[in-house]
Amino acid sequence: MRGLLLALCLAVFVVPAFADEAKADAQDKPEIPEAQSFSTDHTLKLGGETIRYTAVAGETYLRDAKDEPTASIFSVSYVRDGVSDPRNRPVTFVFNGGPGSASLWLHMGAFGPKQVVTPSDATDVGSPPYNVRDNQNSLLDVTDLVFIDPVGTGYSRPLGENDGKAFYGVNEDAESIAEFIRLWITENGRWNSPKYLAGESYGTTRAAALTEKLQGGWNGIGLNGVILISAILDFQTGEFGPGNDTAHIAYFPSEAAIAWYQGKVDKTKWNGDFNAFVQDARTYAIDTLAPALIRGSTLGAVREAEIASEMSAYLGVSAEWIKQAKLRVDPTRFRKELLRREGYTVGRFDGRYKGVDSEGTADSPENDPSGYGMDVAYVAALNDYLTRDLKVDFTRAYKVLTGEPGSQWNWSMNDSGWPEYVNVTPWLGKGMRENKDLRVMLASGWYDLATPFFGAEMALHKNGVVLDRVQFDYYDAGHMMYLAEQDGRKLSNDVRAFIRAGQ
Template sequence: MSITKRQWLAGAASAAGLAGLGGAWAQEPAAAGPFVTRHAGVFNGRKLNYTATVGETILRDSAGVATARFVSTSYVRDKADQSRPVIFAFNGGPSSSSQTLHMMALGPKRPPVAQDPRSPEPAPSLIDNSFSVLDAADIVMVDPAETGFSRILPGGKREYFYSVEGDAQSVSDFVVAWCQANGRQASPKYVLGESYGTLRAAFMAGQLAKTLPLDGVFIFGQAVNMIETSQRAKNAVSYATNITALAAIAAYHGKAERSDRPMNLIIDEAYAFGMGEYLQALVRGSDLPASERQALAGKLQAMTGISADYYLANGLTITKMAFQRELLKDEGLMVGMYDARYVGPIPKPGERLPDPSFKPMQAIGPMMLEHYAKNLGVTWPASDYRSSAPQTSGWSWAPTLGPGGPFYDFDYQSQLSKAFAANPKFRLMVGTGIFDLTTTVGPARYLVSQSDYPRDRVIQRQYVGGHMAYTNEPTLKAFNDDVRAFVTGGRL
């Protein structure tokens, strides 16, 4: 699936010599813990003391049988009361550990990342993440079943946890159990999901609406409406919505006309063109007169840097994967799928090269393990840690339709409507990296425009960067500032 970050994590692990982190299916971390450590830090200019806990939560079925052992990492301000918000955060996959959000965005420590995509990455190390929202909210990093140190137990069934609905329900059950165990049922509760985790977050919003309604969900790199915006043959809406990313990336690399204009203006104009003139032309298909076809191909060339001849030969469309190779082809380069600011050589026939976007990800795996061992006192073997769950090829994407892919006719976005109905204060934030070729700005806007969500309770953000835009430090600050305002009711 194009939105998975398993390729990112696997690429990073391989580059870091961590190929053995997957482990065997039946392997379980040694019984120990929780690991509780106390710390002080300065976040958003505010000094505070906090407690980090790496501990387990046992999930049980209706008969009381233990089905899964969830291991989470929580950062809780000392003397926090129920008025303090709690953020439950996880990454994508399916199914990946939360190490990327943990180490690159929200946690108290992070590895530095070269800010010029053309520069070599610094040696792996840990620095303080002064941007973290820990000054405003407690943070719980969730590793779903079979990721991180979490495991399915003998009483659980893999097919349940390896499904959209079961996976989401298990994380919802974890949220309820964690709040009960920590006396935080009355705290404002927020879920932050990224990539595939946005599907999980949407389902959780609907599930928890019945038992423990959320106060907000932040979907970052959203895939909730990929059924509508995936680039299947003749899917006109997909090309119309995704033109935003092509225009932004072409401008970044100086391949579009008037590339020096403000990026927000470029994106706004591309979206208006895509959902207007371009969509209408694609819908007309072969009935579009040749003169109009030629004129439109010229506009597409000016906007995306791809030749009019290419568009004329390909039905006025280009897939995101083809664009990845075509934009800089004359230089022998391709842009990254997950962050198109990064470039690398085009593979030769039969050659497999890592996506250029992997470059800033290489430090995540080793730094996650170093953070556990040196800062959080975790003594479990590093070999027990899984950056991604094994054997997920049979993942079931819809509650009743079985395995196959995320593009069944299932209304994922309606799950969020249940959360709006359950809590009159519930808000939704949608964030997107403008140089991401997987989950782009256009579909995020389209998601909201096609929804029944109250517009005064929806916030949309676009960030300079890719699928994980917070690797760009100005975006890291903006991202955390937005999360901070979101969970505290501040101005957005």
């Protein structure tokens, strides 16, 4: 009896203690607010047709196996009104890159219903106010649009006790966006609609990874098309690590194109034909530069001098400078060297842009004139549009490109432990081979030193990609080709034709 009483007494004291601890734990957990959504109705006159559509700017919560929210993904959806059969209405999921960039660039520059106006001649946008107009390049006539901000960008964020690392990585990012897409098509009744992915920059890496995350396995979501804008698929073509000559081969034609644009090439040698010049630069990179770089120090001084002179004719910088670089023209140094004597640097995202540094002896530019020359207009336009037109009532900052996700990015694609370059192109090739209707569009700017066109071509020309279902389009601008009005129009027309061809 005394033992029973002791046990009962212990229960009296212990149970409340556990209850207090549970209560304290519950109080320590961050409070998760309800997801918010803002819906507005609009019209857009596009191509002589008045399109009525509903815009929904809101949060979608990702959840774990216990149904606890882990992250909020903010998106802006544009869905055309009056569509009787969603099977005949495509939906396109759109995102930018970084990693760590929000989707404002494609949203406000290329495909959304509103567009911020930037100078087509590669001069900077100056100070506000900036002109925002109805976008005649919007794709709402052929597809509904969903602009996605991955976790850590825009208004999207981890929730509860989760940090961003669970979503920052090649696989982690693709899995979270795939789950968002599954939720969106479920909530909107669009499982049987044609589906497209449109990504820019690292967004093309994400799009290729998504072909595997969405279509792979028995719970797959079929895709109709993947739109790659300024693509980076195989990172060996873009990483300038010691001993990696692939990147130098990939960048050579883009450096040559910029030299042509900036007037540093004798155009009479090619009868003023830019396309012939670029094709020659491609051929030279493969047939002459690549073997020379492979030879390394066995090339010989005489042959090295000959190649340096030949490269100078393409790149517009001195043969001696190229020779001193051991025929490996780093794009960052090239941006400083090309117009050094004129007192300018050239842009990374767009080699048409010129900047002025505080002094001229450095080996790299202070900043990217094609970045600071336009970004403030996009940031102002997007924030103004969200709050005034779409009635989004958030006071927290819209994160454009903070660097937080990218600095913590998990670049590993598997658990092998071996060092490797990220290459998502095999996933894209697999997706095409396993889906006979899946098509790919590559849109590249000639003057892009962030994701060069030849690097994307090199990746797509192998890795099991079905080339007869790849559409190649090129633009007389850089990374964000839609900064130039005529090229933004061409991009829109090319994408529109790509989507219509799949109907």
